[in-house]
Amino acid sequence: MPPTATVLAGDCTTEFIPATDDRRVHRGRVVVLAKPDRTLLVHDRSGYQPVAWLTRADSLTVEADDDGFAITARDGDRTLSVRSHGAGETVEVPISAAGTPVGECPDSDCGAALVRTGGDVVCLGCGDAYGLPAGASVRDDATCEDCGLPVMEVARGEQFRLCIDYACDSLTDAVRETLDRRFDCPDCGRDLCVREHRGRAFLGCDGYPDCETAFSVPAGTLAVTCLCGLPRFETATGVRCLDGTCERERETGTAGGDGT
Structure with a gap:
């Protein structure tokens, strides 16, 4: 089940104490939204801008009973607190990402x-x-x-x-079928093998740990071969060598490579 947000409404006093001495207090009928990531927003009747807010606080506590509610968010030296005058309204509602x-x-x-x-x-x-x-x-x-x-x-x-x-x-398996042992390590000449780390495919030297050469695989399709011997990739931002620090990249771009 998705997490829940707490929505509170009523005649409230809102107090925000920032890291400086500029303490701010508001009184009025407001709607308060406490999100699962400990973001606290206080809205009055006008506009999209909150009266007060604290984003992703270190701590957030909500207390509510028949007499009213109090909610406090703290983030370092900053504190935002909201206290109702009277019972007010409190409800828990499911909330999710929107996309x-x-x-x-x-x-x-x-x-x-x-x-x-x-x-x-x-x-x-x-x-x-x-x-x-x-x-x-x-x-x-x-x-x-x-x-x-x-x-x-x-x-x-x-x-x-x-x-x-x-x-x-498996994306790694698909990449392995395409790139595994297809290119040579520029440092020792052994095969570059497709490996995986934290769900991401990369090309690493078959001589590991004696040779620790490794490259992340760009989001793109194979283009011409760089003059350094490594593949170049057509990406959303242009053509680039597998080695992001390649010194022959500009030379390859000028010459057009060998077309393989």
């Missing part, structure tokens, strides 16, 4: 919307989340034949179409 719709959860017990938010695809119902590799685009017109989740397109040497669930389709 671009990309399909529906294939779980028959859920079926809620799937949205892309930042680097993840998240289910608004069961809360399942799937991390996406850099540069991936999620298709809204294709689903995985095995699990029913959306399919993504991602470039790592070649353009791949894979399930967003790593358990279904």
Whole structure:
């Protein structure tokens, strides 16, 4: 289940004590929103700007009973507190990430919307989340034949179409079929092998640990070969050598490479 936010409303005194001595106090009928990341927002009747706020505080406490409520957020030397005058209203509501719709959860017990938010695809119902590799685009017109989740397109040497669930389709395995042992280590001449670290594929020398040469695989497709012998990749920001520090990169760009 998604986490909950606390919404409080009533005649309140709001006090904000910053790190300086500029203490600010407001009184009025406001709506207070306490988010799961310990962000506290206090809104009055006008505009989108809060009367007071504290973002991702170190601590946030809410106390409520029949006589009213009090909520306090602290972040270092800063404190934001809201105290109601009278009972007021308090309610817990489910809240989730908001993003671009990309399909529906294939779980028959859920079926809620799937949205892309930042680097993840998240289910608004069961809360399942799937991390996406850099540069991936999620298709809204294709689903995985095995699990029913959306399919993504991602470039790592070649353009791949894979399930967003790593358990279904391994991006590292796809990259391995394309790039494994295809190029030589520029330092010792041995093969560059596709390996994985924290879910990310990279090319590392087969001579490890004697040779620790390694390169991350850019989000792009293979272009011409650099004059240094390593591959170049066509990326969203231009063509670049696998070695981001390559001194022959500019020379290759001028000469056009060998076209392989």
